[in-house]
Amino acid sequence: MTTKLFGEPVRRREDARLIIGKGRYLDDIGHNALAAAFVRSPHAHARITAIDTDGALDVEGLVAIYTYEDLHGPMAEPLPVLIPHPQLHHPRTGYPLANGIVNHVGEPIVMVVATDRYIAEDAAERILVSYEELPVVVGVDAAREAANWVHEDVPTNVAAHHHQETGDVEAALAGSTRTMSFTQYIERSACTPMEGKGVHARWDADDSSLRVYTSTQASTSVRAAIAAKLELSLDKVEVIAPDVGGGFGVKIVHPWPEELLIPLAAIALGAEVKWTEDRREHFISSAHERQQRQEITVGYDDDGRISALDVHIWHDNGAYTPYGIIVPIVTATQLVGPYVIPTYRVRVESVYTNTVIVTPYRGAGRPQGCYAMERTMDRIADELDLDRAVVRERNLIQADQFPYDHHLTFQDGRPVIYDSGDYVGLMDKLKVLVGWPEASRLRDEAAARGKLLGVGMAMYVEGTGPGPYEGGHVQVLGSGKVLVSTGLTSQGQGHETAFAQIVASELGVPIEDIEVTTGDTRRFGYAVGTFASRAAVMSGNAIALAARGVKEKALRIAADVLEVDPGDLEIDEGLVQVKGTPGASIPLRTVAVLSNPLRYAFDEAAKQATQFAGPADDSKPPVAVGDAPGLEHVDYYSPIRSTFASGAHAAIVEIDPATWEIEIVKYAVVHDCGNVVNPMIVEGQVHGGVAQGVGGALYERMAYDSDGQLQNASFMDFLMPYASEIPDVVIDHQETPSPLNPLGIKGAGEAGVIPGTAAIASAIEDAVGRRISSMPISPTELYDLMRNDDSELTAAHARRSGTGAMA
Amino acid sequence: MKPAPFRYADPGTLDEVLTVLSSEGEGAKVLAGGQSLLPLLSMRLAAPATLVDINRVPGLDTVEATGDGVTVGALVRHNALLHDDAAARVQPLLARATANVAHPAIRNRGTTVGSIAHADPSGEMTSVLALTDGSVTVATPSGVETIGWRDLFVGPLETSIHGPAVVTSAYFPALPARSGTAFAEAARRKGDYAVCGGGVVVTLDADGRVAAVRAAYISVGLTPEVHDLTDAVVGQPADSADWAAAGELARTLVDPDTDLHASADYRRLLVGVLTERTLAEAAAEALGGMA
Known part of the structure; x- marks a missing residue:
C-alpha cells in the first residue's frame, strides 16, 4: 500500500525546489x-x-x-x-x-x-x-583566574554554579581501588549555517x-x-x-x-x-559553543569498572547568558552516557568572557560531556592494559536495566530516566562494522606503508524530544488536499517529507495530496521550536494524533452515510471503504465536504457530495453540540520526559609521521533513534552530524587573540571542512522503540556530531602513543606535541615500544 | 560585506584600458578574474575609485607554447592553462601548479596572470614564475616593457608596477633538457591556500647524475623565493641521491612566519619533507625522460 509510508526511504519532497533555486529564503523576500x-x-x-x-x-x-x-x-x-x-x-x-x-x-x-x-x-x-x-577576558582559564572581570558586578566572572550529585563522591573515591585525575580542554566552534x-x-x-x-x-x-x-x-x-538555510541551534x-x-x-x-x-x-x-576546561577524577577497580566519577567543568559562556545554562546542564547530565556510574558528582562553573555568547550548537553540550566520559574510559583502559571496548562493555547499562534512572535532573527539569536502549547491542554492531579486532593488523600494514594508524571509539546517549509540547493540525479539504501544519520550524531537516509520511500512514491518503506547513504563526500559534532533536518526536507525534482525530471523525461521518459501524471502515488511497466489501466506499474528500453543512455548490466536489447527503433531521441542529464543521483536528503531544537515543562511533585515522597530517580513513556509526520515520533522512542527519564532528575535532576553532579579536572570522580562515575532508561514513541501524510516545520514535538531529571529538582524539592517541588532552588538534599542534619531550606518553605506547611493534 | 562605491569601466581595447588608467590615476585597479580582488572589495579591505575591467579586450585570452617557453595572456583562466596540453609539454610545472589553485569554480574564473599581478606569496603561479625564471609583459602609455620575476615581486601583494600599466601576459621559459619537475602542497583543506608548498626542477647531466636543483616555495616568505639546492646532491646518481640532505639544506634557507594555521617551525618541517619528496619525484621523471 503506497500510503503506508512510515519507515520508508521516501525521497525528500522539498529537495527539488531547494536545489533548483526555488527556495524562498529571507533575502529573497522584500526586494x-x-x-x-x-x-x-x-x-x-x-x-x-x-x-x-x-x-x-x-x-x-x-x-x-x-x-x-x-x-x-x-x-x-x-x-x-x-x-x-x-x-x-x-x-x-x-x-x-x-x-x-x-x-x-x-x-x-x-x-x-x-x-x-x-x-x-x-x-x-x-x-x-x-x-x-x-581590560579584556578571553578564554576559560583567564575567566577562571578572574584577574579581570567581564561585568563589573560579577567579581569572579562566574555566572552560574551548577551542581548535581548522586551520592557522596568523596567517600566513594576514597573507597575505590584505583583513582586517577586529569584535566583536558575542548575548544570553541560554531553552527555556521549556510544562511546567516x-x-x-x-x-x-x-x-x-x-x-x-x-x-x-x-x-x-x-x-x-x-x-x-x-x-x-x-x-x-x-x-x-x-x-x-540551516540553523544547527544558533x-x-x-x-x-x-x-x-x-x-x-x-x-x-x-x-x-x-x-x-x-x-x-x-x-x-551570533553565537558559538563548546569551550570547556574539564577536571576529572575517576575511581575504578582492577577490572576497569567505575565506582565514582567527580567532574569539575569550567564552561565559557561568552559575554552574556540569554539562553541560561542549558549547555552546561546538558554537559553535566549527558556526560554519564550509556554507563552505570554508581556515584557521580558534577560541578560546573559557567564563566563570562569578552567573546561572542555561547548557546546551543548541534549537540549542545553533549560533545563535551561525551569527550569527558569517553576519554576517561580510554585512560582507564590504558592504565589497566585492557581493550578500550572491554572497559566500556564492563560499565554499560544492560538491556534489562531499563527504564534506567541516573538520578539527575535534565535540561527540561525532568529526571534523566533512560526510557529504552540496547547499548551492548550497539557495541557489538560497532566492533563488527569498524573491524575493531583487526586494529592490530591494520596498524602493522600501515606501518609498512610508513603511516601511523590508530583506532578510536566513543559512545553516547542523547536526551531528545524534550517538552513541553508541540501541536499539529490536519485538515482534509473538499478537493482531497490534506493540509498539515505544526508550529515548529524547518531548517532543511526534511519535515515536509517526514511529517507527510506520518499523515499518509495514519490517514491512508497518498503523500502527493499532503501539504505540510511549518513555522508560520498564521497557521499554528502554539509551538516551542526546532532544537534538541525534538521535531520528529514532538511534532511527529502531535501530527499523528491530529491525523488520528481526523480519521475518527471521517469514519464517523462515513459510517453514517454508508450505514455501517465506524469500526467496519478503513481508509486507503484516500477512499473510506467497508472492510472486505469492495464498492461500499466514499472518497475522503467527499467526507470532507459532508463535514460542513454549509455547502454552496462552488465546485464539483460539493455537487458530488449532495448524493450522499441524507435528509436533514429537523429535531437536531445542523452542527451537533460538541462537534465542529469541517474535517480537521488539532492535537498536542506533551511528553512526560525526554526520550533517550543512543549510538556508538568509531574512527580509524592514518597519520603521516613526516608531516603529521591526519586522515580519517574510516568512520563507522551505529545509531539507535527508535522507530525510524525515514531511514534516508536519518542517514542524512547522521552524515551531516559526522561532518560537523570531524570539523570540531580536526579543523574548526574560534581563534580569539588576547585582545578578544576573532582572527578567523571568515570561511577563508575558519576551516569548516569541505566534502573532501569528510570520510565516507558507514552506518548500521538499531531500532529500540521509545515506550514514551505513540510512534515509538527518538530524535536523530544532533546524534552524528556528539562522539566525533572523543572518537577521533582516541584514534589519534592510539596512533601516536601520546596523550591527547586538548581538542581540536591540527597537524602543526600534533607536531608540537610529538617533539615536546614533556608530553605524556600513553602506557600503550610503552608496551608497544617494549615489543618493538611501534613504527 | 558590500563594496564601497566605485566607478566601473570596461574598455574594449588595450589602448582604451591605458587611457582610462591614465585618467583615473592611482585609484584605478584592473579587474580580470576577480577572485582575489572582489572579496577584498566586499570586505572593504580595498576601495579603488575605479575598476577597469579588461575582460572585453581582445587577444588576451591565448596560451602560446613554443620551444622556448609558454606565453600566457592576461585573460587566460587557470582552468584553461591546466588543460593546455601543449603548454604542459613545454613547461610541465604549469599544469602541475594550476591543479593546486583553489577549486574548480575559482579556477574557472581566476586568471593566471591576475594571480601573478596580485603577488600573493601563497599563490602557486607566482612561485612557478619564479622557479622557471619567468617574466611578465606590461603595457604602459609609453610602450611595452618586460619585467623579470626578481624585479617584479617587491613584497606581499606588492609589485614594482606603478602608474597606468596593465600586465598583458606572463612568460614561462621551457623546461631545460634532461630535467624533471614536481609540485606539492600541504594545505589544511583540499584547495586551500597552502600552509607550505613548492615546486622543484631537477636537471641531470648526460650520465644521469644531478647537475642542478632549484626549488621555489610558497607561503614561507614575503615574496616568492627560489633556492638553489644543487650543492647538497650535485654529482650524485639521480636514482639514489640524498634528497633528504637537499631537504635539510632547504630548511636552513627559508625563514617562514607563524600564522593561524601553522607555526614557523612546522612550515620549516614541511619545507624539508616536501623538498625531499618532490625532488625524488622530479629526478625519477628526469631519468625517465632520458631512457
Missing part, C-alpha cells in the same frame, strides 16, 4: 525593502564615550540612524534571560543596541537604515564611535499589524517577544520562518537584537525594512 546595517563594536570590552553620526548624515539614501537613545520602554531594557535557572545567580544580557558598555567584538551599537545595503554600509562606515577600552540570520518586517498602518519574516528556529516565540518588546497586541503580529536563540530592531524601524518608518546578516557579522555577533 524593495529598506536595508539595515549595523555599527558593531571593534573592541572586546570598552565604555562608549561618544557616538558621532554627523559624517553619515549627508550620505545620499540614508533614511534613519538608531542608537540606544532611540530605544524606549521595554526596548530600552536588557534583552530577556530566556531560560532562567536558580543556579544562574548572575545572569547578564545585552541590550538591543549597546547601552554604554560593549562586552564583545561585534556587539551592535548603531543601526543604520538606508535605501539599500550598500548605502547603509557607506553610512555606517562614517559613524564615529569613541571608546575607553577596558535575517529579518524582514512590514507594518500595515491601516490594519495596525506587523508581519515579520525571520530566519529562525522558533517563530512563535519570536512573535511573542516582538509583541512584548514593541508593546503590540499578539494578534497584530505574525511571524513566519521562510525557507531557512537560530533557536531569540529574540536576537535584530529581530526587535528591524520591526521597530519598520513601524517607525512605515516601510518594509530588511536586514540580512553577512558572514563576518555571523562570526562576531
